[in-house]
Amino acid sequence: MDRLVKHDVKELNIVFTRNQKCSTTFKLTNLMHTMPVAVFVETTNALVLSLTRSYGVIPPLGSVVFTLVCQELDQPLVLATQVIVRSSMLLTGKSDQESLCNLFSKPGKHIFKDGMIPVSFVGSHVIDFLISNHVPKSVDVPLILEKSVPFCDGTELNSLLKSAAMTGKSYLVTFLISAGADVNDRDTERKSVMSLAIESGNLDVVRVIIESGFVIDHLNDRYLHDAASINGVDIMELLCMNYLDIDINSIDSRGRTAMHVAANHGHLEVLDFLTTLGSDASVVDNDGWNPLHHASYKGHVAAVEFLLNSCSYIKNAVTKNGKSPIALAYENDNMELYDMLYLGDVLHKAATIDDVNGINKCLTEGANVNGKDQNGWTALHRAAFKGRIESVKVLLDHGASVDIVDNSGCTPLHRAVEMGYAEVATVLVARGARASIKSLIDHMVFDLDCVKNYRSLVNPLC
Known part of the structure; x- marks a missing residue:
């Protein structure tokens, strides 16, 4: 006989919740028909994982349930951890804790190693950890993801998808969408996974989202504005190629076009791209500012020069407060624009x-x-x-x-x-x-x- 007891699970999955105690249970069954068996259970990481009891006596063909508890942690364990099960025939009949401790403290043939049960941390908090942190190369991330998804509901998957998009991890975005996350889900403020992907500046993530069937809300979405703010010309090109009805002169709540945004940041490549597509440099926002006003106020020399070459007459336009581009340049001591x-x-x-x-x-x-x-x-x-x-x-x-x-x-x-x-x-x-x-x-x-x-x-x- 090579073992005295058997365990009811091949592995233990602990649904991890940040900064809370988490637990799971498993059952050990005595394989002996006529004799009780003593058992000793321990973990390979006693500082983090503990058992409500380590010793026990199981009657013939009987079972005992053990509880594995994880201490409060701010991040899950991602390295290999195990529960080790040892057993011994209870020949003396003594079943108090001290006697059991003495029994297992003496090595010998009377001690059976009945199993090593792998322990995995799973759930949405685990996936969130993988999204937000760099993990050692030795960690099998795909395996952890596969184990964790069944413990996540739809709302959690959608939230995780947004986090993955925001961090620019395209392989996680792909995995979560294939696992059931809704690429068109929006939060209470109508924020979408696409806006977060654009903010990350990762072209691959944007491409994955587009290919997964993302639908633009042309009344509310201003993705060209978002891309213009980060100088994302490649993202703007991808959006324009895949959404032919996107309006390059659309305005946001402040009346600004994507060209206003690009001028405000001094992003010359974006200005060139928008001009090529026919964006109008003379459009004014709610305050009467055209793109040149923004570039002049911020002191973006190259952007000012580009805008003047594209539309020279806008240098004479004044805002609702009566300020011309040169007045705004003087206001901020942008002497190189004079x-x-x-x-x-x-x-x-x-x-x-x-x-x-x-x-x-x-x-x-x-x-x-x-x-x-x-x-x-x-x-x-x-x-x-x-x-x-x-x-x-x-x-x-x-x-x-x-x-x-x-x-x-x-x-x-x-x-x-x-x-x-x-x-x-x-x-x-x-x-x-x-x-x-x-x-x-x-x-x-x-x-x-x-x-x-x-x-x-x-x-x-x-």
């Missing part, structure tokens, strides 16, 4: 009308002497085009680039020659402008006699 939003325009205007004092004032206040407008023109292009010789000289004295090109590939010299301003062209060439007949002809649209008039000017320098 040129783009105001000084650049003033400098270009001063160069156009030959206001030398105005040019000097703008440059002193921080205007970029080589700042370009929407056509790529600098102040020097404008001065040359208008034949403003004094403005040309002042701008060059302040470091204006003599060979800078506009969006058409034309330099200030090209513009001066185009309009027939020989004196301006002379100054530009004298200050280092590269001059060639071929270049002038390639870039100008005017009578060739005009070029001939300047042959004597440029030939010596070619």
